[in-house]
Amino acid sequence: MEATKKSEFDKVLSAWDILVIAFGAMIGWGWVVSTGDWIQKGGVAGAMLGFVIGGIMVFFVGLTYAELTSAMPQCGGEHVFSFKAMGPIGSFICTWAIVLGYVSVVCFEACALPTIITYLYPDFLQGYLYSVAGFDIYASWLAVAIIVSVLITYINIIGAKTAAILQTVLTVVIGGVGILLIASAALTGNSANLDNQIFMGASTGDMLKSTLAVAVMTPFYFIGFDVIPQAAEEITVSLKKIGRILILSIVLAVLFYALIIGGVGYVMNNSAIALSMKSAGGLVTADAMAVAFGSSMMAKVLIIGGLCGIITSWNSFLIGGSRAMYSMAESYMIPRIFAKLHEKYKTPINALLLIGLLSVIAPFFGRKMLVWVVDAGNFGCCLAYCLVSVSFIILRTKEPDMARPYKVRHYKIVGICAVIMSGFMVAMYMIPGSGAALVPQEWAMVLGWSILGVMFGGFCKAQYGVNFATHIDVALDSAADEERDFVFGQAMAAALQDVQSDGPVTYAVRPINFSFCMPVNMVFGSGKSRKAGSLLKSCGKKALVVTDTGTRSIGTFLDGITDSFIAVGLSYSVFAHAGGNITNVMTAAGAEKAKQESCDFVVAVGGSEVMACAKSIAYAVSNGTSWPDRSIGRQKEALPLAFIPTSYDIDEGCSMVFAASDSEGNIKEFKSQSLLAGTVIVDPDCMKRMTKKEIATVGFAALCKNMDAFASQPNQPLVGAMALYGMSLLADNLPAVYEGTATRSAWEEVVLGSMIGSMTGYSTGNVLAEGMKRAAAFIHMDYMTVLPAIYPIVLETVYQSDIFTYGRLSRALGGFTAEDCAVRVMIIVKKLHLDMRLADLEIRKEDLTRMIDAYLKYAADHNIAESSDYIQVSQRVLEP
Structure with a gap:
């Protein structure tokens, strides 16, 4: 058995926490600044369709993450997956690449936040200091960036739950603002605004190209769902649910982006969008909000929602980056100092401090340089996605019996699609003229980060010897x-x-000596329910048909049974209120109807709960109560019973017991030979709705x-x-x-x-x-x-x-x-x-x-x- 260690993290993150962490990471600020670009490139419907196509592409990668996270719920996510599949080198490349992605986003958001404030308050910039690559640096701009960087780092240090609470508040604000825009656009917009901008292009081919142009760049807006596996050791929900929540976060992000695009296009025509794009701010989404409400103030409300998106991305990637560094340090791939957890809050203190320090330093280099860093980081994320997708396929072959609480079906198709999709994203960054190709400055940053990784690896291998690139699984609660x-x-x-x-087991031949009794008449065969009348004619003259509302609603199904009654001269009355826990109130109502209608036998059509209810009614009609009480004297036999099950759980049809309960939940079981069904018609055709x-x-x-x-x-x-x-x-x-x-x-x-x-x-x-x-x-x-x-x-x-x-x-x-x-x-x-x-x-x-x-x-x-x-x-x- 492989060695394991006990997790040192506190399990504090709920299902909601991890959902908002992933969703908030994917939403960010892009929906505020880029919606106009998307519409002008692909049209309203084309851009929405492009995001759906991009979402489907990312969905395949998400499925691989969902399965692997449920199978290996350990801090570091990608680090663990790739280590199990490809060994130390593959794991180092994968994790180091995604650390670049996380750190780059954190640093970029530190610059983006004070920049957004200038949209709200143009006089905010005070105290000019210097310029970097044409971007002016102001003292007030730096001050806000540094203060918020320190604050968010501190919030993450004092607990993952605290960071999740912050994420929840801000994500609710984003969602509220987005819903306001979508709802107001639906109420005040006009379908005429969609003219000339549903799709872009004069021909079907051009429209297809413009839609695909949007689809190609959309996956980069869905980076962030991968934060969930980074914090897997801190999540309290079941492993299967983790996989489902990860997939749900991607679906919600696709819906959010698509609906925002639709709302903007419905409230602003092509000319208005073009004019907004040429303005100083170029924030088409904010202008759409102002148009929808007829107030320029609402544009600022939407910008505040976008500002919250900056912080949610920042917060999520700080969580992900610190956990990825922690996992590498745990494997002695980077200095062990980054594997230290805060004694009280159980957060990776040194990893958080390093990334926090970088976010404090980043604003000094200006926004232009940070754009280069983020593009290099996105390349790192996409490379990690590709390696995780490959790991998914390898582990399905290498370890087919691994426990996978969230198990993906048709894994070969999913895995191949995920590799192709993520490989395509990587290729887009590398192929000149693709629209996403890295510029020389960005390649320099990728090269520099790679050299730094090699230096770390060489140092740690010399420093830690045989411990370098070792991995021990965490024995999570699942073992217990x-x-x-x-x-x-x-x-x-x-x-x-x-x-x-x-007693002691012996294998001597035993004498054959037994009794056998099966008093229930089982009638089996497809279509037998349509002959119920002739099969049950001997039971009586009028049947109380006990069923539930779901079965009653399927008229053709129940009609086939009752028509067979009419064909042989049987009368019937339907009681369709069975189901759930059998209460004395339900039973009394059924018994009263049977008496009023002069029913002399009971037929149950439904599942086990319906059959149990029919037993209690048949007993109550004869004894005047649904509550068995031996003190009232001799118990009378129940009315004759027959069952037509709609599920192949037929236990009630072979049981002479029913359980009765009162309004306070007290339960008594009563056993009587008369509660056995005389006939059970087992028709496979009746069960096709299972x-x-x-x-x-x-x-x-x-x-x-x-x-x-x-x-x-x-x-x-x-x-x-x-x-x-x-x-x-x-x-x-x-x-x-x-x-x-x-x-x-x-x-x-x-x-x-x-x-x-x-x-x-x-x-x-x-x-x-x-x-x-x-x-x-x-x-x-x-x-x-x-x-x-x-x-x-x-x-x-x-x-x-x-x-x-x-x-x-x-x-x-x-x-x-x-x-x-x-x-x-x-x-x-x-x-x-x-x-x-x-x-x-x-x-x-x-x-x-x-x-x-x-x-x-x-x-x-x-x-x-x-x-x-x-x-x-x-x-x-x-x-x-």
Whole structure:
């Protein structure tokens, strides 16, 4: 096992924090100063489309970042990804390049902020000092730049959370100003303003070229989402969510830019934009705001929003740059002094101080020189993007079994597109005449930064010897979460072993001696629901059809069932208020309707909640209450029941139990043979509306039920044979059904396999499913969502109790020995994209303790484990 170390960072950044950090970094100031250029180059629609195309290009790179960040959530992001894939040299080049990008933006924003103030207050410039490359330096300009540089550096030093709060406030201001512009333009603008500027160009070819001209330069405005992996160790949200938030930040940035362009073009015509571009300020977006509101003051409001954008970019890249330097110092690639964290605030103090010092010095060189630095830095960012995209492809090949909570589908297509896109961006900086090619001064800065990197590398290699370019993974909370998952799995396995074995394991041939009962009539087949009338005619004369509003809204589906009733002379009445937790109020309403309509049997059309509701109504009609009370005397039998499931979770159809609750949430279970459905019509056509998530979770739960039933079947050979068949059907067909590539026959076999799981569970008691339901109830989550995180661990623990039984299970799944069983199940879990830990489901340690107790208590209450065993196991699994 590879060595790991404990993270020294504080986990303080929420989902919102990292979203605004990335979004604020990408928005910046460009939307204020460059919108006119974009419209004049590509037209309003052309520029909007160009940003969408550019966003799609960046989206592919973002997908690689999302997967790699969730797989390796360690400070430094690109440094870790490239190190794992390409080794020390590739990692050094990648990280050093992106540090240049981050530092250059920080320095540029230090100059941009006081420059923007001159737009608001022209008399702001006082105390002329000197000029650099034609740019005049004033004392007042320098003073503001230095003061704000010190302030933002200080805010970052005193905590990432403090910096995130600043980012939130400023991003809200930017968003508010942007929404004001978009909304006011929509209300006061005129479609006539779009004339002659929807697209630029006389022909379709020219329009396409002008749109692509905008698209080519847009990726440079989306640099900033990569700050998220830099701060990965400080993020509190689940790893899968980190990947989603990273992608969301790119989508939001694309929408923001596109809508701003649309708003400006809708409120200002081509001539007005050209005139604004020739003015002293040239801030077309600000002028559009003034036109939309009819007030020059609103132009200043928009400029203030842009000023906030400068600070959000500055703040984000200061976070990213300091963490990138920290990660390099941790690997002894640059002096170790930059790996020091503040004792109190846990921020990379020396890295922040260095970048802060550079931002203080930068204004002395003027804005022109800083433009050169930023262009060189953008080249560094694009180079890093390309290397990360290459790392993504390498790691998919090199480490295919790496845990990837956010896993990208069709990785080859995504990876190749990301490499091409990022490589294209790098090429644009290198090819003369591309419109983005670096000028000699900028190439000089790239060369100088490269030489500095070589000097750092040589010094550190001589200084640190064998420690140079070493890397140790951080053991984040996920390791502890995996351990807690394992504890839970062991606890469940302990209860399972109690029911599956009565002592030491022996392999002697047992005498065949069993009883078998399956009192439910299962009618299976596509199209069977349209024959429900003839199948249920013997149940009574009038049916209460219990369903939910979602099923009721699909008129053609329900009409096919009720039409079959009419065809055979059956009457019916529909109660469409089932669903959710079954309350006494809901049950009473259904029972009252059944009585008023003189219904003499109940038909449930829907999922498990609808079927449970139908049971409670059938009981309440006969007994006058939905609350089972043994004190009222002999309980009457419920009305006859029939079910037509719309999901292949058919457990309710094989259960004689229903749970009733009052308005205070008190729950009682009641068990009666009369609550078994007389007929369950299992029609695969009724289940085609299941979501992909339902297909995966319900199907995997059915697989587990069959495996659990087979492992418990020595005294039930018929159940064992059914379970093995059902398991094979699911293992062979479920992944293809989930992916949407399966045939109709495969879909029917998955439904059949799931039905068999419910039937075998009825015969064996289904310890796993029922116990998990009790455990998951404490976290208000469906047990099927939790099961994929637990069941492979159960198999790893219990397979040694009967290597022959688990060997047969393994071979049915494509394995060979009992040891392969858990691995084969995990492969299916990954194909269904259910490979998450309990931590990814945001289950806390205290929740886990209650879940273990609930699971084991179920085992004890149902004579599965003795009380002493329960106490002993509980104490063992809860020990530190």
